[in-house]
Amino acid sequence: MTTTPRHPRDYGGKFSLHNTDDGTPIREMFELGRRLLLITDKCIYAVQMVDQLDPGRTNPSLPHNLQQKLFDHGVQSDLLCRSLLHARVMFRKEFQKIDVVQAMQLSLDAFTELASMQAAGLTFKADEAAAIEKAERPQSKDGSFALPALGDVRGRCKSFAQHADHAAGALLSIVRLFYPEMKGKNWGDFRALIEGRHGKDDNYSKVLECTVPFLKIVRNLRDCLGHQNVAGAVTRDFALEPDGQVWLPSVKLDFRGSIVQRCSISDFMAESTKTLLDSFEMITLHMCAKHVEPFAGIPMTIAPLDDNYRQAWHVRFAYGSYYADGRFVPCG
Numbered sequence: 001m002t003t004t005p006r007h008p009r010d011y012g013g014k015f016s017l018h019n020t021d022d023g024t025p026i027r028e029m030f031e032l033g034r035r036l037l038l039i040t041d042k043c044i045y046a047v048q049m050v051d052q053l054d055p056g057r058t059n060p061s062l063p064h065n066l067q068q069k070l071f072d073h074g075v076q077s078d079l080l081c082r083s084l085l086h087a088r089v090m091f092r093k094e095f096q097k098i099d100v101v102q103a104m105q106l107s108l109d110a111f112t113e114l115a116s117m118q119a120a121g122l123t124f125k126a127d128e129a130a131a132i133e134k135a136e137r138p139q140s141k142d143g144s145f146a147l148p149a150l151g152d153v154r155g156r157c158k159s160f161a162q163h164a165d166h167a168a169g170a171l172l173s174i175v176r177l178f179y180p181e182m183k184g185k186n187w188g189d190f191r192a193l194i195e196g197r198h199g200k201d202d203n204y205s206k207v208l209e210c211t212v213p214f215l216k217i218v219r220n221l222r223d224c225l226g227h228q229n230v231a232g233a234v235t236r237d238f239a240l241e242p243d244g245q246v247w248l249p250s251v252k253l254d255f256r257g258s259i260v261q262r263c264s265i266s267d268f269m270a271e272s273t274k275t276l277l278d279s280f281e282m283i284t285l286h287m288c289a290k291h292v293e294p295f296a297g298i299p300m301t302i303a304p305l306d307d308n309y310r311q312a313w314h315v316r317f318a319y320g321s322y323y324a325d326g327r328f329v330p331c332g
Contacts, residue, residue, distance in 0.1 A: 007057055019043060022040055022041075022042050026040055027074070028085065030088060033105060039080070039085075042072065044080070046068050048067075049064065079115060079118055082277055083111040083277060087284060089319070091107070091284075095288070096288060096293065102177060106173050106177075107170070107174070109167075110174075113164070114167050114276060117163045118273050120156070120163065121269030124156060127150055131149060131150055134148065135148035149237050149238055150237055153237045154225065158222075161218070164221075165219055165222040168219065168276065171279065187212045187215045187216055188212065191209070204286040204290060207282045207286055208283070211279040211283060213258070214279065215279060216258050220253065221233055221251075221253050221255075221258070229255065232253065232254060234253075236250050249266070251263065251265050292319065300320065300321060301320065301322070302319055304316060304317055319331045
């Protein structure tokens with residue numbers, strides 16, 4: 001009696017993450033987009049079974065699984081914890097009626113753009129410092145002055161603004177999952193919608209009062225830089241002013257009511273990344289709080305986590321309920 005040999009993928013197996021620069025334990029693990037995301041202290045990895053690539057098992061020599069490092073951001077990254085991991089806790093089918101899979105994919109898109117913004121800002125800052133250091137070498141004694149220069153300042157601002165606009169766009173797409181009537185509308189319309197429903201004194205409305213002007217700046221800066229509107233957005237490399245002061249590379253915006261006074265580009269990039277992260281966390285938090293469903297007949301709320309839970313969950317807020325003694329207990 002002959003038996004058909006078992007396919008190599010029928011056997012069990014194990015694997016480890018191949019990144020000698022990491023070496024930290026896996027802290028979070030969840031599926032997203034047909035991939036298993038593994039998150040360590042330092043990095044995010046995607047793992048797929050090779051049967052997803054070769055479902056017919058035509059090539060028995062392929063490995064059991066594929067792994068790839070996606071980001072140099074792990075649970076030690078505030079950027080990751082307050083965007084993608086925050087979304088994982090907020091967008092749960094037990095508490096929300098929206099398409100949580102789509103919400104999570106959009107959150108990954110937003111995080112990806114935020115990570116690109118942060119990287120661009122850090123690179124710009126480092127290049128700026130290198131240009132200053134180079135210019136500080138002994139100057140000529142012929143009466144001229146060697147001004148530092150980065151080159152293509154406008155192009156780098158344009159790239160940064162595009163990443164910011166894409167992140168804001170992903171957030172607006174999440175908004176439309178909760179509010180289908182927002183299709184084709186903008187941030188100003190959203191603010192008016194929420195103020196009309198909940199009043200201007202509601203915390204939700206106050207969050208939008210702070211965040212929507214910035215989100216409009218993001219779009220208007222992108223439009224100016226993308227369409228070569230020199231008058232609306234002015235970028236300059238290092239510049240010597242009549243008073244003898246040397247300005248760092250700078251940006252200024254005055255377009256469609258959005259005004260950014262002339263400021264350092266590196267500072268603008270850092271502050272914009274922080275503000276957009278704040279906007280993502282706070283807007284999604286309040287949207288979920290307004291739409292939360294009871295769980296097993298028990299009313300749920302969203303509240304800040306204490307330090308112990310925060311360290312374990314890697315986020316600042318969670319669903320849960322309050323005990324009679326006033327303690328908030330998150331729902332795991």
